[in-house]
Amino acid sequence: MLTYTIRRLVLAIPTLIFISLAIFLLLQLAPGDPMAQVPLTVPPEVKQQMREALGLGQPWYIQYYKWLIQFFWIEPQVMFDNMFGTTFAEGKLRVISWQTRSPVMDIVAQRIPQTLWVVGVAYVLAILIALPIGIYSAYRQYSTFDNAGTFVSMIGFSIPPFFTGPLLIVIFAVQLEWLPSVYNTVHEVNDWDSFMVQLRQMVLPVMVLALQITAQLNRYMRASTLDNLNQDYVRTARAKGLKERTVVLSHVVRNSMIPVVTVIALNVPNIFGGAIITEVIFKVNGIGQLLITALFANDLPMVMTLTFIFAILIVLFNIIADVLYGVLDPRIRYD
Amino acid sequence: ERGSDGNVSIIYWQAPSIMNPFLSGGTKDVEAASMVIEPLARYNETGELVPWLVEEVPTVENGGVSEDLTSITWKIAPGIKWSDGTDFTSADVKFTYEYCTDPEGGCAQVTKFEGVTSVETPDDMTVVVTFDKPTPFPYGPFVGGESPILQAAQFADCMGAKAPECTEQNFNPIGTGPFVVTEFRPNDVITLKANDNYRDPAKPAFATVTFKGGGDANAAGRAVMETGEFDYAWNLQLAPDVIAKMEEGGKGKPVAGFGPLVERIMLNQTNASPDLPEGERSTRAHPHPFLSEPAVYKAMSMAIDRPLLVEVGYGQAGKVTCNWVPAPAIFNSDTFDCSTQDIEGANKLLDDAGFTDTDGDGVREVNGVPMKILYQTSTNAVRQDFQALIKDWWRQIGIEAELRNVDSSVFFGGDPGSPDTFQKFYADVEMYANTFNGTDPQSYLGNLLCDKAPRPETQWQGENITRFCDEAYDALHAQLAETAGSEERAKIGKQLNDMAVEQGAMIPLVHRGRLSAHANTLGGVVLNVWDSELWNVADWHRID
Amino acid sequence: MLDESSTTPIARIEGLRVEFQTKDGPVVGVEDVSFDVNPGETVCVVGESGSGKSVSSLSLMRLVEFGGGTIAGGRLLFDRKNHEAIDLAKTDQSLMRTIRGNEIGMIFQEPMTALNPVFTVGRQLTEGLRLHKGLSQKEADARALELLRQVRIPEPERRLKQYPHELSGGMRQRVVIAMALACEPNLLIADEPTTALDVTIQAEILALMDRLKRETGTAVMFITHDMAVVAQMADRVVVMFRGNKVEEGTVEEIFENPQHPYTKALLAAVPKLGEMRGKGAPEPMKLLGREQGVIAPIPGTDQPLLKVKGLTTRFPVKGGFFRRTVANVHAVEDLSFTINKGQTLSLVGESGCGKSTAGRSILRLVEPMAGEINLDGVDVMSLSPGALREERREMQMIFQDPFASLNPQMPLADQVAEPIHNFGTLKGAEITKRVEMLFDRVELPRSFMRRYPHELSGGQRQRVAIARALALNPKLIIADEAVSALDVSVQAQVLNLMMELQAELGVSYLFISHDMAVVERVSHHVGVMYLGRIVELGPRARVFENPQHPYTQALMKAVPIADPRRRKSEKDLNFKPIPSPIHPVTYTPEPSVYREVEPGHLVLETDSGY
Amino acid sequence: MTDTNTYGALQDKEPQKEPRSQWSEVWDQFRRHKGAVWGGGFLLFITLAVLIGPYLWTVDAQKLDIRAKDMRPIYVALWDSSAKTGWNHPFGTDQLGRDILAQMLSGGRASMSVGWAAMLIALLIGTLVGVVAGYFRKLDGPLMRFTDLVLSLPILPLLLVAVTLFRQPLVAFAGSPEGGMFILIVAIIGITSWMQTARIVRGEVLALKEREFILAARSIGTRNGAIIRRHLLPNVLSPIMVSATLGLATAIITESALSFLGVGFPSDYPTWGKLLADAVPRMERFPERVMLPGIAISLTVLSVNYLGDGLRDALDPRIRGR
Ligand SMILES: Nc1ncnc2c1ncn2[C@@H]1O[C@H](COP(=O)(O)OP(=O)(O)OP(=O)(O)O)[C@@H](O)[C@H]1O
Ligand SMILES: Nc1ncnc2c1ncn2[C@@H]1O[C@H](COP(=O)(O)OP(=O)(O)OP(=O)(O)O)[C@@H](O)[C@H]1O
Numbered sequence A: 001m002l003t004y005t006i007r008r009l010v011l012a013i014p015t016l017i018f019i020s021l022a023i024f025l026l027l028q029l030a031p032g033d034p035m036a037q038v039p040l041t042v043p044p045e046v047k048q049q050m051r052e053a054l055g056l057g058q059p060w061y062i063q064y065y066k067w068l069i070q071f072f073w074i075e076p077q078v079m080f081d082n083m084f085g086t087t088f089a090e091g092k093l094r095v096i097s098w099q100t101r102s103p104v105m106d107i108v109a110q111r112i113p114q115t116l117w118v119v120g121v122a123y124v125l126a127i128l129i130a131l132p133i134g135i136y137s138a139y140r141q142y143s144t145f146d147n148a149g150t151f152v153s154m155i156g157f158s159i160p161p162f163f164t165g166p167l168l169i170v171i172f173a174v175q176l177e178w179l180p181s182v183y184n185t186v187h188e189v190n191d192w193d194s195f196m197v198q199l200r201q202m203v204l205p206v207m208v209l210a211l212q213i214t215a216q217l218n219r220y221m222r223a224s225t226l227d228n229l230n231q232d233y234v235r236t237a238r239a240k241g242l243k244e245r246t247v248v249l250s251h252v253v254r255n256s257m258i259p260v261v262t263v264i265a266l267n268v269p270n271i272f273g274g275a276i277i278t279e280v281i282f283k284v285n286g287i288g289q290l291l292i293t294a295l296f297a298n299d300l301p302m303v304m305t306l307t308f309i310f311a312i313l314i315v316l317f318n319i320i321a322d323v324l325y326g327v328l329d330p331r332i333r334y335d
Numbered sequence B: 001e002r003g004s005d006g007n008v009s010i011i012y013w014q015a016p017s018i019m020n021p022f023l024s025g026g027t028k029d030v031e032a033a034s035m036v037i038e039p040l041a042r043y044n045e046t047g048e049l050v051p052w053l054v055e056e057v058p059t060v061e062n063g064g065v066s067e068d069l070t071s072i073t074w075k076i077a078p079g080i081k082w083s084d085g086t087d088f089t090s091a092d093v094k095f096t097y098e099y100c101t102d103p104e105g106g107c108a109q110v111t112k113f114e115g116v117t118s119v120e121t122p123d124d125m126t127v128v129v130t131f132d133k134p135t136p137f138p139y140g141p142f143v144g145g146e147s148p149i150l151q152a153a154q155f156a157d158c159m160g161a162k163a164p165e166c167t168e169q170n171f172n173p174i175g176t177g178p179f180v181v182t183e184f185r186p187n188d189v190i191t192l193k194a195n196d197n198y199r200d201p202a203k204p205a206f207a208t209v210t211f212k213g214g215g216d217a218n219a220a221g222r223a224v225m226e227t228g229e230f231d232y233a234w235n236l237q238l239a240p241d242v243i244a245k246m247e248e249g250g251k252g253k254p255v256a257g258f259g260p261l262v263e264r265i266m267l268n269q270t271n272a273s274p275d276l277p278e279g280e281r282s283t284r285a286h287p288h289p290f291l292s293e294p295a296v297y298k299a300m301s302m303a304i305d306r307p308l309l310v311e312v313g314y315g316q317a318g319k320v321t322c323n324w325v326p327a328p329a330i331f332n333s334d335t336f337d338c339s340t341q342d343i344e345g346a347n348k349l350l351d352d353a354g355f356t357d358t359d360g361d362g363v364r365e366v367n368g369v370p371m372k373i374l375y376q377t378s379t380n381a382v383r384q385d386f387q388a389l390i391k392d393w394w395r396q397i398g399i400e401a402e403l404r405n406v407d408s409s410v411f412f413g414g415d416p417g418s419p420d421t422f423q424k425f426y427a428d429v430e431m432y433a434n435t436f437n438g439t440d441p442q443s444y445l446g447n448l449l450c451d452k453a454p455r456p457e458t459q460w461q462g463e464n465i466t467r468f469c470d471e472a473y474d475a476l477h478a479q480l481a482e483t484a485g486s487e488e489r490a491k492i493g494k495q496l497n498d499m500a501v502e503q504g505a506m507i508p509l510v511h512r513g514r515l516s517a518h519a520n521t522l523g524g525v526v527l528n529v530w531d532s533e534l535w536n537v538a539d540w541h542r543i544d
Numbered sequence C: 001m002l003d004e005s006s007t008t009p010i011a012r013i014e015g016l017r018v019e020f021q022t023k024d025g026p027v028v029g030v031e032d033v034s035f036d037v038n039p040g041e042t043v044c045v046v047g048e049s050g051s052g053k054s055v056s057s058l059s060l061m062r063l064v065e066f067g068g069g070t071i072a073g074g075r076l077l078f079d080r081k082n083h084e085a086i087d088l089a090k091t092d093q094s095l096m097r098t099i100r101g102n103e104i105g106m107i108f109q110e111p112m113t114a115l116n117p118v119f120t121v122g123r124q125l126t127e128g129l130r131l132h133k134g135l136s137q138k139e140a141d142a143r144a145l146e147l148l149r150q151v152r153i154p155e156p157e158r159r160l161k162q163y164p165h166e167l168s169g170g171m172r173q174r175v176v177i178a179m180a181l182a183c184e185p186n187l188l189i190a191d192e193p194t195t196a197l198d199v200t201i202q203a204e205i206l207a208l209m210d211r212l213k214r215e216t217g218t219a220v221m222f223i224t225h226d227m228a229v230v231a232q233m234a235d236r237v238v239v240m241f242r243g244n245k246v247e248e249g250t251v252e253e254i255f256e257n258p259q260h261p262y263t264k265a266l267l268a269a270v271p272k273l274g275e276m277r278g279k280g281a282p283e284p285m286k287l288l289g290r291e292q293g294v295i296a297p298i299p300g301t302d303q304p305l306l307k308v309k310g311l312t313t314r315f316p317v318k319g320g321f322f323r324r325t326v327a328n329v330h331a332v333e334d335l336s337f338t339i340n341k342g343q344t345l346s347l348v349g350e351s352g353c354g355k356s357t358a359g360r361s362i363l364r365l366v367e368p369m370a371g372e373i374n375l376d377g378v379d380v381m382s383l384s385p386g387a388l389r390e391e392r393r394e395m396q397m398i399f400q401d402p403f404a405s406l407n408p409q410m411p412l413a414d415q416v417a418e419p420i421h422n423f424g425t426l427k428g429a430e431i432t433k434r435v436e437m438l439f440d441r442v443e444l445p446r447s448f449m450r451r452y453p454h455e456l457s458g459g460q461r462q463r464v465a466i467a468r469a470l471a472l473n474p475k476l477i478i479a480d481e482a483v484s485a486l487d488v489s490v491q492a493q494v495l496n497l498m499m500e501l502q503a504e505l506g507v508s509y510l511f512i513s514h515d516m517a518v519v520e521r522v523s524h525h526v527g528v529m530y531l532g533r534i535v536e537l538g539p540r541a542r543v544f545e546n547p548q549h550p551y552t553q554a555l556m557k558a559v560p561i562a563d564p565r566r567r568k569s570e571k572d573l574n575f576k577p578i579p580s581p582i583h584p585v586t587y588t589p590e591p592s593v594y595r596e597v598e599p600g601h602l603v604l605e606t607d608s609g610y
Numbered sequence D: 001m002t003d004t005n006t007y008g009a010l011q012d013k014e015p016q017k018e019p020r021s022q023w024s025e026v027w028d029q030f031r032r033h034k035g036a037v038w039g040g041g042f043l044l045f046i047t048l049a050v051l052i053g054p055y056l057w058t059v060d061a062q063k064l065d066i067r068a069k070d071m072r073p074i075y076v077a078l079w080d081s082s083a084k085t086g087w088n089h090p091f092g093t094d095q096l097g098r099d100i101l102a103q104m105l106s107g108g109r110a111s112m113s114v115g116w117a118a119m120l121i122a123l124l125i126g127t128l129v130g131v132v133a134g135y136f137r138k139l140d141g142p143l144m145r146f147t148d149l150v151l152s153l154p155i156l157p158l159l160l161v162a163v164t165l166f167r168q169p170l171v172a173f174a175g176s177p178e179g180g181m182f183i184l185i186v187a188i189i190g191i192t193s194w195m196q197t198a199r200i201v202r203g204e205v206l207a208l209k210e211r212e213f214i215l216a217a218r219s220i221g222t223r224n225g226a227i228i229r230r231h232l233l234p235n236v237l238s239p240i241m242v243s244a245t246l247g248l249a250t251a252i253i254t255e256s257a258l259s260f261l262g263v264g265f266p267s268d269y270p271t272w273g274k275l276l277a278d279a280v281p282r283m284e285r286f287p288e289r290v291m292l293p294g295i296a297i298s299l300t301v302l303s304v305n306y307l308g309d310g311l312r313d314a315l316d317p318r319i320r321g322r
């Protein structure tokens, strides 16, 4: 198992380097201009100077090389410095965003908690709702509960967030005035009241997201449970005189969780990636919103770094999912 | 009393990414910074210059501007302190000049300092700016939100190439304004608190400011006028019926103001045909086959129902205009009237000029060339509505338009390699809006000078987008550059405006205003289109 | 104790009827079945696939409900531990739960799937104990250990912590038995507990059950379709047919004096080891109720068709950080034999000994590492891919699972015609003619030509597979467990068909099987395989009547004989666990050296690992 | 019970049922799944509506009629007689007076064709990669690494880049901006969504390859191409169909999300997603402008999902057997 994990991790390195090159070249090809948002009143010569100040004139391979060094060598040093108070990275040039002229990683670090709060909570909530429903649906296949569950999750799956989002805002924020429509990212939770405020502002975005994720997970869980309910070992368990509860909750669920857990793990990068549309709609300025604004502003270092971080997460969680599979299923032994 | 009114929350649907206007130039950044750092003088809501950190606005009359118009002397008002408690001196002003003119810094506002040969500081309270030639309008440097003063002590290490690395300084500049930054989250939220060292002890009324960025204009308007979550929303580019509906929410109201921003259709004076070899397309080497015919561009203008465009696209934030420079008021020419659509007249004009539909396909021909034009603009809902309407009207006068829209980051991006920039103008007509800063249009009017045309030799840079070229115009503009006295300048300015419109450089459509909204409980808001909207945030207060 | 309680049956099934709701309307799984099980007695329930054996037993556990069935009638009287009789058909599920596993234990057919793969053996064993006996975890562990010892699992302490997949099939079945016995039930239901196992393991499990029954005095209801197993195990026998009981009696009565024609036909179809004693050549079986021509021996010829020499096939085992070959599975090791034209050579041996690999290697469906294969003068090993494809006209294969070896999405005629299309031997209408002829030949109605595999029964499917193998008139057919998946009666028919074809067309067979009785019936020559090598090779009569190699002898002993008077006892059985065929890359096996004990009868001298 | 009867039973059993192909059984099972039948029916209806609709409702979706702007759908008249309604615009008009019914139809055409085309591309690539990787052991490693790589490419940025990058050449190639964007969007969605299909198909092929009938086919001299064509493809059809339905749904949603983010089709080319996005600011006054495209998207996706569900059940022989 350990060899397997290490092997996969080592193999991931060339993959990632290749991905970074692919992303970099794609972005280089993109015809946008970081100066596009500067008003027309600023004359072109000035814009040209500003561009040069950003280092845009250099050939791509130099830019790529610089970025590689900054991302893989200097940024880890900065991280180390922050943790242990050392000064390895002092004076070294970090990956700088063109929009804000500040280190990309600082902004990313600032955004991650916001994204995690909303998307993460939605994810956890969705898991907590979806799994029991999926199990019960499978257990009572074709019952009213199952049909209703299927219907609701299909609906959740089919309604895009850019439809539910504004709809919920109009209902709950504008008409009923129960909940805020704009998420306050600087809100601090320090007592019960502020906690309630936080809860209230999280309700709408979490609802939109959780509906979608629940729908998906529920389907997986149901299918996987159904598969296992027909297995011979379930009959064996029943023949032992176990209660239905035990049969389902311990024997069946333990087995059906194996594929579902890996699906859950595979989707974790999406949490970090943020849910772009939901973030935009509710003004949760998280990673997703960061990416889309950076894209529209042609902030290449930011886009490059963000997409690459996603790529790392995706590759990483792919490995984690595979390893988890091995851990959960004793039949699978990687060597 | 300072800080007695609690918190004020402002929403800008474009989030500020930096607090240093010299490194960005984006309106959102300039406006956010204007709460913290200030210029020596700024424009008020009527476009008039008012002293800000100085005792008075220097003029020739009061002796602040030299007779030969080559220098201007600013007298700093006494008692002004930076928010860290140190004194504001002329050295800071001089430093700001040096900071922005450093060739490696990539300063976005460097044009403000065009023609400046030196900035001297005879004493701590005096700043003398010298120009290389007589400058009738010497209020470029240190005037308006785009040219505020930075603290020398804070930015000393951030000159030139180091400018972008000074994250702390760029996010949290020390200023003289009513507020200081407590936290800056790029592209997200800025939180500010009242400046303890602000010169007026009674101001600002608010103790803190929450400045939220992101989302879209619609959500921002809703948050102020419908749900009341925010006190102020900036620049609501929304259709009038949408604004009206939001106003019904009853929590806030929209305010509009008009600067010189004009939505216009630029007419390409040159041939942009893709059949021409690269490098000759859209250059003066090949004049346009028919767009420079007066009958054609006049008919195209007459066919447009401008009041309808205003209604559809801007409502109270738009006015019909036939001028390139509709503001300030003294520069607004009244030569033309274009407020009524006249399809018949337009058709007649074309028929009379002999441009008829010879082959019966509904499209007129000029010397056998069908009047088919490519009509491009940036991607934007209102512009696409305009395109659709105008295409329809032009069809009615026998001109066929093909529509095209380009992503704004490409369209305005100025990448010489891209065929889609508005500067390359690989189309027959294109629509966008432009404006100028401050109240003096001299350099804006200079945009139509012959040698400002983008062409391959200039890497397609240049402001003369239409490639308009008229010697008389160039001469008149040179005259403007030497004329002092606002009356006189306004007269020449109007003449230039009329020449451009009359000769078909563009078809002005809508004089666009700014529409912002504030909560009913927010007092002291004075919408200013000549400077930052937040210019008087120190005066804002809560009313019940 | 035995005598006292034998007066009242422990379970009494009266007029049981079970129905299933399916999309084609209700299906009757069991129509009308009545029989008793007395304390301390083994009742064997026999009958062909689908006759309702499993459904009856599941009804007794009231587990049919979970499979969608309902008990539509009859009574299931059960004598509880406290001698209180209840009707299980009317008991509610919560009371059933206290009976299941506690008073009635059940052993299921598939040891591979009957255990939950993600829980340790220990946990699955103790679950029932803690539930029914209220034991603490520690007591339950101790009891579990005791149970594992009782079923004679080696190293029982270690097994408790292992997962099911870490045990061999035989060990898993022992665990399942231990689980069923955990709470000392009065009645043990065993639903085909040995069908999926090898002969040797089957023998051990049967002996084990027999011993346990004697030690604990539990009544056993033993379900099987294997008459030989019945002969070994039963006190009394219940014969089922199409959801009904057709005959019941003591084991001797049933075997020696069957009354019902069904029972007679069934017994006639069972090949019995030793039946061919004294006959030189194989001959078709005599089946009841079938028109058969004269049954004549099939002598074959003496000209060699296939000569295999030193055939070796290994599968690499990759591992380590760089995924290099770290070891090899020595599936087939230095195999040499000859098949004569029109004759059959059988390969027998336990699961995993390399029989299939040997067969596939000859066709080069898996690439052998070394060796010579000479088919009628053609050196198969040296053929280029194209030539090899051509050569495959001459040798065909029939696979074990008739369902798996047919494409479920293709009409049968197309599947039979596929080889003809592949080689373009015939064109147009001739193909149809040929296919029709083949269908006739394997005695399938022509109306089946447009059908799909799932619409046929197992034997019919296997006939299609045979027809396909015959399509190109091959000289050699490799039959890899071609009849193992079939019911006895169908198996007998297919065997007869194959033998008739041999007599008629003169094809040679390489017949791969693990069933000694079948092998005895069909072969001219027999090779006994163990761990990749042939340990004994010779004329069928010689190998069966005079086994020389210790492994052959042990194997012969393990084969259950369909004769209740010749039961085996556990003492006769002495099997060593099969060593692993996996060896490091550096390992070089010794060449096989044979000693000729009789003319043509070779016995391996080299140490084979047994 | 007579002897012949008994002996007959010992022979191979004749199938009782009429011969029928597997597909008729599939259809039988499929018909049982009410949701799937409804879903399939609705999908058919929508597809026909957007295909034939524009010929029946001949109003030009782009025609501006500024005097008739902001009309409400006809049903509003039921409760609000003062509303501006009219049979000439049964679904009302938008703020420029374009007919909403016509826009819905042509928008649906765009959305559906994007959905279908992208799904087909994804399916084609996915099946090809999956089958090749599963069947040819040598290609398995490289192809699956490649799949991983594409999987970890961030899709949205990629798309935005591609939109800006290839728009011009494609517009030139397709002759019209809509055509160019259509190719681009379809290609991007297709190219970035085949991986799931490829993985599933590969898994199925790997499992099928171990089935004896493939070995049997090889032993009777069937060539690789024929094995894939005759034996593998028909048997992986069921997972392919299921991922096809899911792919169709995701493609429709992805396209509308792109339109919502403003990177989809040109603004004068309506798709359901664009109609929805454009209507959001006015959704309180004209809820129908959001609801109509929103419901159209949701219902289509919903019906496709149900269809997929039904197909999965129908194509799974284990379930079908029951
Ligand atoms: N869950 C079910 N649904 C429908 N019919 C069933 C079900 N289980 C069993 N049957 C039917 O009941 C009959 C008896 O089946 P049963 O499993 O008892 O046979 P069996 O004698 O155990 O056969 P085998 O030797 O193959 O195990 C068969 O005709 C079968 O088709
Ligand atoms: N493709 C393969 N890769 C690795 N090992 C294999 C492969 N095929 C077979 N083996 C191994 O080779 C050995 C012989 O297998 P084979 O299938 O020939 O046995 P068998 O005698 O036919 O068994 P059974 O009666 O169970 O079919 C076994 O140990 C098996 O695990």
Ligand SMILES: [Mg+2]
Pocket (backbone or CB within 6 Å): C053, C054, C055, C191
């Ligand atoms: Mg059974």
Ligand SMILES: [Mg+2]
Pocket (backbone or CB within 6 Å): C355, C356, C357, C481
């Ligand atoms: Mg085998």
